[in-house]
Amino acid sequence: MTSISFDADTPTRAHETAIACLRDSVAAVLPDRVVRDAVAVEGDELRVADATYDLGRFDRVLVVGGGKAGDGVADALEAVLGDRIDGGVVVTPAPGRGERIDRLPGAHPVPSEAGVESASRIVELLAETDDRTLVLAVVTGGASAVIPTPADGISLSDLQATTDALLRSGAHIGELNAVRKHLSTLKGGGLARLAAPATVVGLVFSDVVGNDLGVVASGPTAPDDTTFDDALSVLARYDLDVPESVRDRLERGARGAVDETPKSDDPAFDRVTNHVLADAHAALSAARETARDRGYEPTILSSRVRGEAREAAKTHVAVAEEVAATGDPLDAPAVVLTGGECTVTVDGDGEGGPNLEYCLSAARELGTDAVVAAIDSDGEDGGTAVAGAVVDAATVETRSDESEAAAALADNDALPFLRERGRLVQTGPTGTNVNDLRVAVVDAPADDDV
Ligand SMILES: O=C(O)[C@H](O)CO
Numbered sequence: 049m050t051s052i053s054f055d056a057d058t059p060t061r062a063h064e065t066a067i068a069c070l071r072d073s074v075a076a077v078l079p080d081r082v083v084r085d086a087v088a089v090e091g092d093e094l095r096v097a098d099a100t101y102d103l104g105r106f107d108r109v110l111v112v113g114g115g116k117a118g119d120g121v122a123d124a125l126e127a128v129l130g131d132r133i134d135g136g137v138v139v140t141p142a143p144g145r146g147e148r149i150d151r152l153p154g155a156h157p158v159p160s161e162a163g164v165e166s167a168s169r170i171v172e173l174l175a176e177t178d179d180r181t182l183v184l185a186v187v188t189g190g191a192s193a194v195i196p197t198p199a200d201g202i203s204l205s206d207l208q209a210t211t212d213a214l215l216r217s218g219a220h221i222g223e224l225n226a227v228r229k230h231l232s233t234l235k236g237g238g239l240a241r242l243a244a245p246a247t248v249v250g251l252v253f254s255d256v257v258g259n260d261l262g263v264v265a266s267g268p269t270a271p272d273d274t275t276f277d278d279a280l281s282v283l284a285r286y287d288l289d290v291p292e293s294v295r296d297r298l299e300r301g302a303r304g305a306v307d308e309t310p311k312s313d314d315p316a317f318d319r320v321t322n323h324v325l326a327d328a329h330a331a332l333s334a335a336r337e338t339a340r341d342r343g344y345e346p347t348i349l350s351s352r353v354r355g356e357a358r359e360a361a362k363t364h365v366a367v368a369e370e371v372a373a374t375g376d377p378l379d380a381p382a383v384v385l386t387g388g389e390c391t392v393t394v395d396g397d398g399e400g401g402p403n404l405e406y407c408l409s410a411a412r413e414l415g416t417d418a419v420v421a422a423i424d425s426d427g428e429d430g431g432t433a434v435a436g437a438v439v440d441a442a443t444v445e446t447r448s449d450e451s452e453a454a455a456a457l458a459d460n461d462a463l464p465f466l467r468e469r470g471r472l473v474q475t476g477p478t479g480t481n482v483n484d485l486r487v488a489v490v491d492a493p494a495d496d497d498v
Pocket of ligand 1 (some may be wrong): 175189190191192193225255256265266433
């Protein structure tokens, strides 16, 4: 079994508990564990979650897709299905070596030339499918950038510029992907359309709040409920300056001059089933058990927290303070878990990401003796090389800490501030992705310690 090492300074038991919760939550959604639990073959029967598929009905089994968890999912599928797999292409940021499924490179968060090349291999493979083909589609967070297939008239650099503008705007992932789905071939149900009439089974690792299948990885195997008009509205809402070719395609699409993405009544979905195999709630559930085992009263407050990271942190801190002050909603010692997707509106020029900003903002707010930690489950917060941070009231203690912290937030530069104080959590790329995981640990008052 894969295990991920969490490098963080843990001076107290509360810090240790915070890190143990995060470590176990990530471990619970690592691809080998998830796939081995959810996928099995017995004779000709393939089980995926609570569904079964008769392998005897198919001449070929292909595996396509990718994203941040793509490599691990492909490894696990090779282990479970072995020579029942006839071929495949999985595109990931750090491709390993496959036995039966080719592993090819793609970049995140901005798409690359290599990604375009790799994605074209998926398109070629899908051109060979027929109604006796079973396509196992690996749909994992990050795939929107990692597997770019620019639509007609859109160049890679157009796609890169548009992605960059969207990422800096603070647009949420549903908005971002409404635009991306209308600029590419495989997204927005495009994979299902190219695979038809094959049977398609989507194996989904969700990094999207609420597991909206049309949004995770830009929904390659799901009907798209957004339109060209929606994509144009996103550009208007955030006042985005995008390349002329992009605006032109979206405007032509809105006039009906370009085919819409497939909607729920499209026959392309007649033989498609999607299974969400891992998400933030599953990860937090594992953390809840860890907290309980360590003697804390745990709760998952929500796996769906979203909004500007620095603001969301204040609510988490407020709940920790309430626990300490009144015992609501839980008596200390308590662990309050949240997950979801926070965004950062980039105004400055610094180094950071949503979880780093979350922690810095929490550290400024903390007026109680609690520990707050937050990570991106993929190990790379906001595209940095760190997963997140673990902070307490002493992280921002003096007046000069406070003015440095305020300046760091204003410049979106949380990482150096937290690094100087030894507060970073580093894991390296974890090989999975269920978005952000956060924990607040509130110890019992000193005479009632755990
Ligand atoms: O790839 C993407 O679109 C995001 O990670 C959401 O799944």
